[in-house]
């Protein structure tokens with residue numbers, strides 16, 4: 478099982494596709510090391526995210542607690558404080574670190590509301606590499622404003638000798654957003670085709686499966702059904718900053734329990750978890766985020782191995798590209814069926830001043846108070 482620990486909702490970026498920064502938690506309310514010590518070992522991928530995890534003063538201790546509990550420990554960061562990760566990487570060089578980059582320098586800084594973010598991240602990745610980091614990379618949220626830069630960012634990552642993880646606009650309780658839709662779905666989806674081909678041309682098996690993951694992103698962007706059913710609550714779960722455990726980070730009606738008040742086994746075997754898993758089985762959202770997609774692609778019996786359908790797609794299309802042919806996207810993607818967009822008018826604030834809009838979550842105790850945007854549609 479994969480687990481994401483959202484350690485804080487404080488964030489020093491000002492992204493337009495995620496409003497965590499507008500809803501910061503108070504440090505005293507954030508999930509404690511003592512609470513996280515109740516997690517069992519044996520997770521596959523354990524992601525420490527936020528908000529911005531480097532804003533947690535106890536980040537080194539958090540990592541000490543979580544690192545032994547997973548096959549792969551990951552830190553998702555905006556990369557604005559790479560120096561805080563250096564001692565961690567020196568201690569655990571194989572921790573996977575991903576810094577968010579949303580395009581070239583001007584585009585990334587604009588989308589993320591960061592002054593010198595791009596250069597800081599680039600220098601930061603090099604800093605972590607010098608510190609001995611072995612699994613470093615960038616992460617990009619594909620959207621109308623940066624889709625045409627996707628392959629360029631991928632090439633930049635390759636030049637730096639690091640990975641590129643991709644996701645796309647998504648509505649979710651974690652992001653405090655319900656208007657993350659595309660303006661021109663077909664144009665954005667077509668840009669992802671070029672990335673898929675570029676990934677299949679490499680000699681890295683990891684990239685070939687990432688190509689399949691990006692095929693799923695095209696379906697998501699066009700508003701089509703998922704390639705593979707969701708396994709939220711069974712193959713992955715989320716712990717939020719208030720120690721509440723959720724089947725996924727999208728629907729706020731899929732609670733599993735609370736790790737501060739309950740043990741992990743008690744949560745996993747509870748009536749509440751059983752009720753939420755039933756809702757997952759009937760869920761009609763078409764999520765395809767890294768966590769949801771990666772776990773859906775894996776064999777349940779041997780999580781290091783892929784399911785048959787991604788494997789067959791990868792073998793066939795790697796072969797085609799190796800023979801100098803193009804991927805036959807028309808065989809997989811129905812571009813004649815594109816969902817209307819946007820369903821909720823999107824409030825872009827690119828170029829606007831957005832200071833003074835932060836609401837610290839004081840005195841709010843229930844999940845319903847924490848996540849007032851109850852309804853999300855991902856289509």
Ligand code: SF4
Nearest residue numbers: 707709725727760764
């Ligand atoms: S498909 Fe449904 S259950 Fe799965 S991650 Fe999305 S909202 Fe959650």
